[in-house]
Every structure is written in structure tokens, then in C-alpha cells.
Amino acid sequence: MNLALAPETLARWQFGITTVYHFFFVPLTISLAAITAGLETAWVRTGKEKYFHATKFWGKLFLINIAMGVVTGIVQEFQFGMNWSDYSRFVGDVFGAPLAMEALLAFFFESTFIGLWIFGWDKLPKKIHCACIWIVSLGTILSSYFILAANSWMQHPTGYTIDKATGKAQLTDIWAVLTQNTTLVVVFHTLTAAFLTGAAFIIGISSFHLLRAKRRRERGEELGEKRKKQVGAMRASLRVGLVVAVIAGIGTALSGDQLGKVMFEQQPMKMAAAEALWDTQAPAPFSVFAVGDVSKGHNSVELEVPAALSFLAHSNFTDSVPGINDIAQREADAYGGQPDDYIPSIFMTFWGFRLMIGFGMTSFVAGLIGLWTTRRKRWLAPAFRTGEDEVPRLMLTKKREMSPLLSTWSWRIGILTMGFPLIANSFGWIFTEMGRQPWAVYGLMKTADAVSPGVSQTEVLISLGVFTLLYGVLAVIEVRLLTKYAKAGPDTDEKPPAKDPKLRLPSGGPGGPGGRGGPGSPDGGASAEDEDADKPLTFAY
Amino acid sequence: MHLHDFWFLLIAFLWTGYFFLEGFDFGIGVLTKLLARDRTERRVLINTIGPVWDGNEVWLITAGGATFAAFPDWYATLFSGFYLPLLAILVCLILRGVAFEYRHKRPEDRWQRNWEHVIFWCSLLPAFLWGAIFANLVHGVPIGRDGNYAGGLSDLLTPYALLGGVVTLVLFTFHGAVFAALKTDGDIRTRARRYAAGLGLATAVVAVPFLVWAQGDSGNVRSLVAVVIAVLALAVALIMNRRGREGWAFGLSGVAVAAAVAMLFLALFPEVMPSSLDPAWSLTAANAASSPYTLKIMTWVGVIMMPLIMAYQAWTYWVFRKRIGTRHIPATH
Numbered sequence: 001m002n003l004a005l006a007p008e009t010l011a012r013w014q015f016g017i018t019t020v021y022h023f024f025f026v027p028l029t030i031s032l033a034a035i036t037a038g039l040e041t042a043w044v045r046t047g048k049e050k051y052f053h054a055t056k057f058w059g060k061l062f063l064i065n066i067a068m069g070v071v072t073g074i075v076q077e078f079q080f081g082m083n084w085s086d087y088s089r090f091v092g093d094v095f096g097a098p099l100a101m102e103a104l105l106a107f108f109f110e111s112t113f114i115g116l117w118i119f120g121w122d123k124l125p126k127k128i129h130c131a132c133i134w135i136v137s138l139g140t141i142l143s144s145y146f147i148l149a150a151n152s153w154m155q156h157p158t159g160y161t162i163d164k165a166t167g168k169a170q171l172t173d174i175w176a177v178l179t180q181n182t183t184l185v186v187v188f189h190t191l192t193a194a195f196l197t198g199a200a201f202i203i204g205i206s207s208f209h210l211l212r213a214k215r216r217r218e219r220g221e222e223l224g225e226k227r228k229k230q231v232g233a234m235r236a237s238l239r240v241g242l243v244v245a246v247i248a249g250i251g252t253a254l255s256g257d258q259l260g261k262v263m264f265e266q267q268p269m270k271m272a273a274a275e276a277l278w279d280t281q282a283p284a285p286f287s288v289f290a291v292g293d294v295s296k297g298h299n300s301v302e303l304e305v306p307a308a309l310s311f312l313a314h315s316n317f318t319d320s321v322p323g324i325n326d327i328a329q330r331e332a333d334a335y336g337g338q339p340d341d342y343i344p345s346i347f348m349t350f351w352g353f354r355l356m357i358g359f360g361m362t363s364f365v366a367g368l369i370g371l372w373t374t375r376r377k378r379w380l381a382p383a384f385r386t387g388e389d390e391v392p393r394l395m396l397t398k399k400r401e402m403s404p405l406l407s408t409w410s411w412r413i414g415i416l417t418m419g420f421p422l423i424a425n426s427f428g429w430i431f432t433e434m435g436r437q438p439w440a441v442y443g444l445m446k447t448a449d450a451v452s453p454g455v456s457q458t459e460v461l462i463s464l465g466v467f468t469l470l471y472g473v474l475a476v477i478e479v480r481l482l483t484k485y486a487k488a489g490p491d492t493d494e495k496p497p498a499k500d501p502k503l504r505l506p507s508g509g510p511g512g513p514g515g516r517g518g519p520g521s522p523d524g525g526a527s528a529e530d531e532d533a534d535k536p537l538t539f540a541y
Numbered sequence: 542m543h544l545h546d547f548w549f550l551l552i553a554f555l556w557t558g559y560f561f562l563e564g565f566d567f568g569i570g571v572l573t574k575l576l577a578r579d580r581t582e583r584r585v586l587i588n589t590i591g592p593v594w595d596g597n598e599v600w601l602i603t604a605g606g607a608t609f610a611a612f613p614d615w616y617a618t619l620f621s622g623f624y625l626p627l628l629a630i631l632v633c634l635i636l637r638g639v640a641f642e643y644r645h646k647r648p649e650d651r652w653q654r655n656w657e658h659v660i661f662w663c664s665l666l667p668a669f670l671w672g673a674i675f676a677n678l679v680h681g682v683p684i685g686r687d688g689n690y691a692g693g694l695s696d697l698l699t700p701y702a703l704l705g706g707v708v709t710l711v712l713f714t715f716h717g718a719v720f721a722a723l724k725t726d727g728d729i730r731t732r733a734r735r736y737a738a739g740l741g742l743a744t745a746v747v748a749v750p751f752l753v754w755a756q757g758d759s760g761n762v763r764s765l766v767a768v769v770i771a772v773l774a775l776a777v778a779l780i781m782n783r784r785g786r787e788g789w790a791f792g793l794s795g796v797a798v799a800a801a802v803a804m805l806f807l808a809l810f811p812e813v814m815p816s817s818l819d820p821a822w823s824l825t826a827a828n829a830a831s832s833p834y835t836l837k838i839m840t841w842v843g844v845i846m847m848p849l850i851m852a853y854q855a856w857t858y859w860v861f862r863k864r865i866g867t868r869h870i871p872a873t874h
Binding site: 063064067068070071072073074075077078080081082083085086088089091092093094095096097099100101102103104105107108109111112113114115116118119120123124163168170171172174452453454455459462463466470474477481484485534535536537538540541 | 609
């Protein structure tokens, strides 16, 4: 059989495509849920309209995203069984538990309360409605925790034993799986990266609107009340985005450093590959640029920072870091086969690692610069003020108050940065998953042994083709829709719900069992309901 | 009772919940082309399930995840064995979910019409395929000595399985019509009741022979009880529908769905995937199960979470209890 079309290769491509694709939506969902929740809280607490408009606006973009995140997530759960049935048999006892917990503790919350949030604007009291989006946010975070616990077990198996009779992994300690350092550090790293992603998304779109407002202003157009309100909502959002980007950026860097140290210890091959460090060195240099040659076992081009890798791995400038050749030999001795069998794609790991850090850090730096240039003293030109609540903070005119960095170009950079964390996330996953090869579960099961033996090449080819095509088409539709709604900006004509609906329980409740009675019922609820009987829904599909 | 027997029960319960809930979701999807006369009516139907369809679908994800955790071998054989039908279901569920969320997001007629086609076909196809898959599951499929599926696609396309598919399709559409009658108002509500009457009879015509066939093929005394309950519930649901007792009719059509699913699982037990090649190669609740430790942990999580989940999902239905009519549908954006 042609190796390029072997079921294993096809199944890996499918897993790679569907997972990277799914993970475009995941970090945006995690962060936008929390940020939308924060904005709604600001609205509930202050009653300021700009927070309401910002909530509705980012909420809308969040919903366009989560729709894709939810449906592409179903594939993830099914495809372990479909393409990787031997893997599922081998690990199910351990790996299935966090997956099932994810469904029971996170998905149900997310999916149920998102429905309440979308449709419940005029049905739920403000505070309860706001609580719904917080529950969704909590659900997304819990969900990532459980799935990362499962993934961490593949990176570093723990809390298990191999059953002698069946040869399968068996769970012996769930807490070890849920609380091992790999899990905790990865969760921290992924969540901070997710917030960096959402922050960059918000910075990009806010920048777009503020740049547009600035241009209109420069052309001498008078901004109407609606546009002024939009600027208000976008400025508030921009600040939120910048603050989150900086905090999340620092968190991503710190957790990334921690994760690197954990990986040096648990998967030295992955980190050696990330650095294209062929030979064990003490102290080991950090490679800035390298062109590796696997067949020769060394790099043909190299640019290094001396001793920096030792520092990353061990926090000192002297200790040795094991190289690819030594680790490969060691693994071949331990597990059989040739050393070459244990070397992952150096090209993908080396460059994946660099692109992850490069794009991630660029968006962090952009956030930092943005936060500085929009700091307190910069003021919002009078033409943009809505009078409601604008403390002068951010200026948009070209006149005297202008910081040199806040030119048209800095807004453009803000827009451009939007996609950077998405690229960083993708390469982060490609790096960490490809860096673990040839293992599916490190040290326990090779990817080649994990595929479904009963599934034919044709079947995997069909599903790979179908998913690639489907995801491609949906990507076009999604991006277009997102662009349309992002460009339209907040609907500042929309009024917040006029009255706060009372929460009424099926029976009992404040009015007692008779509360649902006729118009004369004590709380008057029934008559209020009659009044609204013909009112159109505030939101409908 | 062994823990793996309890987990068999729980997974049966999750599937039953899934078909009870997403059954009417699928039915509503199919009815958007049968019952609704224009776009506003289609939107009335879609919005009856708008706030809840996503939560309903999680029952499937949980059934899948629970099977993975409690019966890894069952999960592995089931999902790799029914590869192509499951692929089709996945594609449908993806498109259908996106269709609900995106249909109203652009005003163009073509955009909305295309997503409406998606909602119809991607409700119809899974409603059919689930029946075909479960019919195969209960009847037994070629499973080899190593526990892997050893057949091809043609082994799944038996008349028995196809009839099973037709049964779930018609049953879910009936269930959806009864739900529409309960949740809508005005002209569409009257028509939904009329459709329910017809679809209920159609369900009886296909479901009774199928259940008798399934009972003869792999049934036992317990499953016979479920068959009787399913048939009775369907009959009484039809009577209630005729009398305009929509709440009762919906409750009973739900009982009919649940009893039909229960019948299949009762016929299955103690096996989880019988092999048509050699009974010795069948997967059973005992030999496909996880270790007692894993089952114990999952039991704690399940026993604590399931009542809570059911409580807040029920509350969601309460919040959105109001009937929807064409007058409630806001103009397109």
C-alpha cells in the first residue's frame, strides 16, 4: 500500500485538520464567553448603555463562533472511536473518564445555559441572565480542563497500571490524572493563550472601528449620535482587550516557561527537537535559526544564543541538555527498533515551536504598546463624546494630543494582530502533538498501533475528504458572517430591556401555589404575562 | 447488581433521553418542510426548539463519552464498525447546528432558503440513520474474534435495519408534530394536531411490525413488556391528541419513544454488541467494561450530576414555556 495513503497517515491528517480547525473556535469561545460575561456584569452593575451595547456586540460574534466550536467538537469525541479504535480500547479505562466528566460537568452547562442566554433577554431577571453567561464561561473553562487532563495523560501517563491479562491501561488514581503537573501547567498555558486570542480579536475589531471613526473625522464628517455611541462602546472594548492581552500575555509566557521545564523532564525528545539540538551539550545553546538534516543527524545552518537553553530547561547556565541522537538511542534501547524511529519531524517541531512563541509574543507586545498609547492621559476628542459617561482617555484626532504611536498605522497593526494568536495556538498544538511522535501515548502506545484495524483505507479517505471539504466551506461562510457583523459594529439603537422580568417558579414561588392563577393573583404576574402575550420575541432564530 | 450492569442501565438511559429530546428536534426539522406553509411558520417551528436543541444534543455527547469511559471496547467497536453511517450523522449534526445559528443572520432569500434545506435534510437523515444503526446493533453484526467489526457497509443495509430507520424517522416526526402542537399557537397548532394524527397512524403501521420483528429476533420477556408499553402509549397519545390534550399527547409520545428505545436495550442486555459470526465473540456488559475503579468514580460523578442536569434542563423548558405563534416572530434582520 502507498504509504502516503496508509490509513494511519490519513487518520493522522484527519485528526490534525479537524483538531486544529476546532481549536480556532475553542480559545475564542473560552475568552469571549468570559469577556462578554464581564461586560454584561458591568452593564448590570452600572446600568451604562455602552456596556449593554458592547455585551450585545461581542455576544453576537461570540455566538457565531461558538456555533462552530460546538459542532466541530462532536467530531472530536466520535473520531477516537471511528479512526483510533485500538487506541480507544487501550486507553478507554483511563482516557474515557475525563471525557465523560467533560460532558457531565461542562458540556451540559455550556449548551443549556447558552440557550437561556440567547433567548432569555426578556424572560430572565437581569442578574440571572448575567449568571447564565457566567455559567457558560465556567463550562468552557471546565471543559478545557478535562480535555487537557486527557491530553496530558497522553503526554505523560500517570495514575495507571497495565493490566496483565488484557494488556490495557487501567486507571488506578484519578487524582493523579487530574492534578499531575503536566495537566495543571498545560491548563494554565492553554487558558492564558485562549484569553490572549480573544483579547487580540477584540483589539483588532475595536481598532478597525476606531480607525474608521478617526478617518471619518479627518474627512471632516460630523459623527451622529449613533456613531459616537459606537465609538464609546468600542473604546471601552479596546481597553478591555488591551488589559486582557497584557495579563494573558504575561501568563502565557510564564506558563509556557513552566511547561517547557516540565517537558524537558517528561519528554526530552520533544524539547530537543524543538531546539534541533542533536548532541547533548553542557551548557546548551538556544537556537534562533537552524536548518536540520535528519539523515546526517546535525544542522547544516545554525544561529545560537550560548547557554540559553540550559537556562530554559534548568534555570541555570551550566547544566547539560540531552540531544536528539542520545535520546533516540536511549529510546531504541528501551523500546526496540532503530534510533531513527524515535525522532519526530524536526522541521515541524523546530519551526512550530518558534512560530508559536513568535506570533504569541508579538500579540502580547502589541497589547502592551496599545495599553501605553491609550493610557489615562490620552483623551477622547470632543467630537466623539456622547456626554453620557466619557472620561477623556483615548484620543482619536490628529491634533496636538496625538501620541506618535497612535497613527493610522498603529490602528492597522492592531487589526493585523487579530490573527496572530490563532496562528500561535495552531502551531503550539502541531508542535506538541508532532513532537510526541512516534507515540500516541508517550512510552506506552505508538500512533501506528492506535488506528482502527477494521476501518478500510477507502473509509478514512472518504471521511478525510468530507471533513476537509465541509470545514473549508464552513470556514468561508463563518469568516464572511463574522466580518459582516464585526464591520457593522454595535447596534447602538437597541434599547436594554425596559423592565426586569420576575423569575417565577413552576409552583410555589413568591406567590405560592396559587401564583399562576387568574389576573387577581397576588403578584400580578399573570396579568403582566397577558399584556406581553402578543409581543414579538426579542430574539428569534 | 454489578457496576457494569448499572452503567449499561445509565447508558441506556442517556440514549433514551437523547432520543426523547432530540427526537422531537429532528421531527421539528422534518416538519419545517411538511407542516410549515411559509417562512414565518418555519421560523415558528424552529424557534420552538431554539433555546433547547443544543442542550438536547449533549445527551448524545454524554452517551458517547459515558460509553468510552465505562465500556471502551463497546465504544471502539461501535464507532469504528458503523463508520460511514456515523460520518453521515456527524456531517448532518454539524450542518444542522450551524444552520440554526446562521439562517437568520443574513436577509437574503437564497441564504435563508439554503439553510432551511439543510435543516430539513440534516434532521431527516440522522432520524433515519439512528434507527438503522440501533436495529443493526440489536440484531447483531459481524464481529470477529478480536472484537472488531468484520463486515462492510452492505452488511448494515439489511431490510430489517432499513425498516428500523423508517420507524425512527416516522416516530420522531410524529413526536415532533405533537411537540409542535404543544408549543405553537394559532393556525399552525391546529394543523400540527392534524399532522400528528396522521403521523401517529403511520408510526403504528411501521413500528408495530418492526417491534414484533425485533421481539421475535432478539427479544425476551422484559423487552416484551416494553413493546406493550410502547404500543399502548402510542395509542393513548393518539387519543389524547384527538381530544386536544396536547400536554398528555406529548408526554405519551415521549413514553412511546422511550419504551421503544428501552425495548432495544432490554433485548440487548447482557450483551452490548452481539456478534452475528459467533456468539462467543459478542461484546457483553461484563467483557467490554472498564475496571471497577473507573466505574466507581464515574458512578459518583454520574449519580451526582445527572439529577442536577435534568433539573436545570427542566427549568429551561419552564422558562420557555410560552407558546409561539406567527405574531411572535420578529421581522427578519
